[in-house]
Amino acid sequence: MNGSILQNSVIFLGAALICVPIAKRLGIGSVIGYLFGGILIGPFVLGWVGSEGEDIMHAAEFGVVMMLFLIGLELNPQSFWNMRKSILGMGGAQMVFTSLLIFPFLRYFWDFSFNASVAIALSFAMSSTAIVLQTLKEKGLSQTQAGRASFAVLLLQDIAVIPILALLPLLAIGTVNNTKSEHDHPNFISDLDAGYATLVIVGVVLFIYLAGRFLINPFLHFIAKVRMRELFTISALFIVIGVSWLMEQVGISPALGAFMAGVVLANSEFRHELESNVEPFKGVLLGLFFTAVGSTINFDIIFAQPLNIISFVLSIMFIKALVLLVIGQFFRLTPDQDILFALLLAQLGEFAFVLLATARQLNITDAVSSDFLMASVTVSMILSPILLYLNEKFIAPRFGVKESLSLAAMDHIEEENEVIIAGFGHFGSTVGRFLRANGVYATVLDSDSDRVMLLRKMGFKVFYGDATRLDLLVAAGAEKAKVLICAIDDPEKSMELVDIVQKHFPHLKIFMRTKNRYYAYEMLDRGIENVYRETLETSVNLGVDVLHEMGLRKYTLTRKASEFIKHDKESTKKLAKSRHDHDDYILRVKEEIEWQEKLLSEDITFFDFKHDTAWEAPSRQQPSAKAS
Numbered sequence: 001m002n003g004s005i006l007q008n009s010v011i012f013l014g015a016a017l018i019c020v021p022i023a024k025r026l027g028i029g030s031v032i033g034y035l036f037g038g039i040l041i042g043p044f045v046l047g048w049v050g051s052e053g054e055d056i057m058h059a060a061e062f063g064v065v066m067m068l069f070l071i072g073l074e075l076n077p078q079s080f081w082n083m084r085k086s087i088l089g090m091g092g093a094q095m096v097f098t099s100l101l102i103f104p105f106l107r108y109f110w111d112f113s114f115n116a117s118v119a120i121a122l123s124f125a126m127s128s129t130a131i132v133l134q135t136l137k138e139k140g141l142s143q144t145q146a147g148r149a150s151f152a153v154l155l156l157q158d159i160a161v162i163p164i165l166a167l168l169p170l171l172a173i174g175t176v177n178n179t180k181s182e183h184d185h186p187n188f189i190s191d192l193d194a195g196y197a198t199l200v201i202v203g204v205v206l207f208i209y210l211a212g213r214f215l216i217n218p219f220l221h222f223i224a225k226v227r228m229r230e231l232f233t234i235s236a237l238f239i240v241i242g243v244s245w246l247m248e249q250v251g252i253s254p255a256l257g258a259f260m261a262g263v264v265l266a267n268s269e270f271r272h273e274l275e276s277n278v279e280p281f282k283g284v285l286l287g288l289f290f291t292a293v294g295s296t297i298n299f300d301i302i303f304a305q306p307l308n309i310i311s312f313v314l315s316i317m318f319i320k321a322l323v324l325l326v327i328g329q330f331f332r333l334t335p336d337q338d339i340l341f342a343l344l345l346a347q348l349g350e351f352a353f354v355l356l357a358t359a360r361q362l363n364i365t366d367a368v369s370s371d372f373l374m375a376s377v378t379v380s381m382i383l384s385p386i387l388l389y390l391n392e393k394f395i396a397p398r399f400g401v402k403e404s405l406s407l408a409a410m411d412h413i414e415e416e417n418e419v420i421i422a423g424f425g426h427f428g429s430t431v432g433r434f435l436r437a438n439g440v441y442a443t444v445l446d447s448d449s450d451r452v453m454l455l456r457k458m459g460f461k462v463f464y465g466d467a468t469r470l471d472l473l474v475a476a477g478a479e480k481a482k483v484l485i486c487a488i489d490d491p492e493k494s495m496e497l498v499d500i501v502q503k504h505f506p507h508l509k510i511f512m513r514t515k516n517r518y519y520a521y522e523m524l525d526r527g528i529e530n531v532y533r534e535t536l537e538t539s540v541n542l543g544v545d546v547l548h549e550m551g552l553r554k555y556t557l558t559r560k561a562s563e564f565i566k567h568d569k570e571s572t573k574k575l576a577k578s579r580h581d582h583d584d585y586i587l588r589v590k591e592e593i594e595w596q597e598k599l600l601s602e603d604i605t606f607f608d609f610k611h612d613t614a615w616e617a618p619s620r621q622q623p624s625a626k627a628s
Contacts (some may be wrong), residue, residue, distance in 0.1 A: 011048050019033040019037035031135065031384075035382050048097070062254075062289075072264075073271050073274060097323045100121075103320075109618050123348075124352060128381055146340040151339075169362060217270075243258060340391060344388065417442055418483045424446045442485070445472060
């Protein structure tokens with residue numbers, strides 16, 4: 001079905017709005033939701049998107065371009081140096097050994113030519129940066145062993161694209177490259193000899209580096225002096241689009257150009273401003289990219305030879321996962337994190353589309369093989385979120401720290417702890433250590449295996465896994481416990497945990513950590529009375545210290561701070577009831593502010609006239625107090 005740009009935009013965005021929430025609700029992640037949304041509107045299901053889906057695919061690939069620009073911005077020399085062992089060790093080993101194992105599989109089992117086998121093996125060694133980073137973000141896995149290792153490997157892969165692209169023209173030597181398909185897009189490199197093409201690639205990369213140092217930075221300084229935020233946003237988009245367009249003109253991946261531009265600007269003082277301006281565009285376009293991938297799947301090839309496609313894809317993913325498992329063991333990842341590490345990176349990535357397309361333009365592969373390989377890449381991207389979901393639900397609960405740590409120390413623990421702490425980050429660990437220092441022991445639930453290992457060594461009774469799992473709560477003694485402290489970072493997970501506890505363990509008294517007033521409202525709506533905003537006490541305590549530094553009495557300030565916090569909590573409960581009515585909420589807020597200002601004015605009177613010398617020597621009292 002052909003339609004206007006607006007019509008197609010409505011179809012793609014509507015598919016995402018319907019399928020992604022369903023996928024998130026089922027716990028399989030947004031990526032699979034985008035992919036199935038694309039399949040649904042594609043020519044093989046509803047047929048709402050036809051041949052124009054490929055045109056949308058080209059536009060949607062800009063989401064990958066934005067993402068790699070942001071990755072480049074994060075890759076400043078200092079962070080690269082700090083991660084050098086992981087990047088060069090794990091990433092280098094993954095690229096080398098994966099390519100070496102995939103090459104004979106392609107050459108001798110699938111009868112590809114020597115040059116084609118090399119090009120395909122290098123392309124298939126790449127994983128999907130988009131899928132992995134999106135998964136790490138959604139699942140809160142970025143700081144786990146597997147998350148950090150995956151990020152290091154992805155960085156090396158992104159960097160490796162440069163020499164691989166430079167190598168492909170050399171692999172084209174000896175191939176019949178005078179024939180071009182009518183679908184091939186002409187570019188500067190495709191018309192050059194292999195040696196000159198490689199020099200052009202190296203020259204363009206060098207040009208981007210020099211332009212970043214001597215053109216882009218001065219240009220951003222000039223724009224910053226205008227002091228118009230929207231102009232800086234335009235500048236950020238201009239840089240990304242301009243560099244990508246330049247790379248495309250000479251036949252190099254636009255995504256690679258954006259990545260190089262990000263690396264060059266990583267040490268710029270404008271780094272964070274560029275990042276904040278580009279980030280919103282990246283998220284939308286990346287979702288559109290996955291939807292477009294789903295809509296452009298060639299099911300004719302898949303249905304014509306389903307066994308070949310499935311066996312080929314599973315074999316490649318098995319080889320990649322096997323290499324990653326061995327690397328994870330060598331770098332001492334715990335078993336659960338090693339399995340997650342392997343499954344995160346086992347799929348084929350979006351760079352494979354770029355490298356395979358270049359190989360096709362150089363006639364390293366023929367049209368039939370190229371279509372088969374492209375379909376295989378897409379199928380692997382669909383399988384990846386499904387495998388991660390199966391791991392999360394069925395494999396991770398039975399593997400991991402249970403095998404890597406001795407449970408002998410836990411065998412003699414027979415008591416059921418009355419307190420359960422869900423989440424043991426900075427907030428939860430502070431509460432847990434304070435309780436323990438006062439003789440109250442807690443059972444801790446946490447999804448970070450590194451923290452679990454550390455906590456067990458410290459003597460805590462710990463369960464590894466997602467605190468929202470009912471079986472894990474039962475194993476942790478929720479049926480007999482009295483108090484549940486929710487200190488999870490993710491607000492959505494916190495709300496999910498509250499719903500489960502209220503349904504299955506209504507006797508548990510919940511003490512809830514929230515990030516701000518608005519999440520506190522959500523918890524109050526759910527009937528949680530003990531809500532603690534993590535910034536409230538800290539903010540007030542800072543104010544106490546500032547006023548004390550200005551000469552006011554510490555004892556008096558501490559008492560008044562307690563009164564202020566008490567009033568603020570009461571105010572939050574009042575405002576929670578009216579926040580859905582916009583006009584009424586504004587009226588109530590004004591009333592609370594007036595009441596608060598009255599309280600503060602009474603504080604000033606109290607400070608001026610009250611004879612209160614507790615905690616303070618006479619020398620620290622205010623002159624006004626002495627005079628009175």
